[in-house]
Amino acid sequence: MKHANGAALDRLEDLLSAIRTLPDLKERTRGVFYRRSKSFLHFHDDTTGLFADVRRGGEFERFRVTSAAERAAFLEAVRAELIG
Template identity: 45%
Template sequence: MEQLRAVPGLRERSRGVFYRKSQAFLRFHEDPKGLFADLRDAAGKNFDRFNISAETGKAALVTTARTRMQG
């Protein structure tokens, strides 16, 4: 979460819900299969789901979020 909070232009409006400008960009949720993050896709229309229960998923989420914020 600290790495995501440091991404320029990404604002956490409520705990675990991040916005880019006025649009929801990233949100976290838990279900029986684990902890997940939904990140808005590059086209800005849908969300891609990341399983962040493992370190590889967390790293992929942060990398992808940074890339999409630049684009």
């Protein structure tokens, strides 16, 4: 599964905008977020849809983020991970 390119990230701009408002994250390159000095969140594009990998409990967990409902659930999981 390849990392999301600019066109794929364009389709996720609403989600990226919401992530940018969350605390403790720094977007080092478009769509790649770090928390402190560790990679925390990035996106993939696949023939089956768009996916996000987020670090939860020290391991990356993959979420499908193709639909609006999937994006909303993903954003809640990210918020929960950041808040603890």
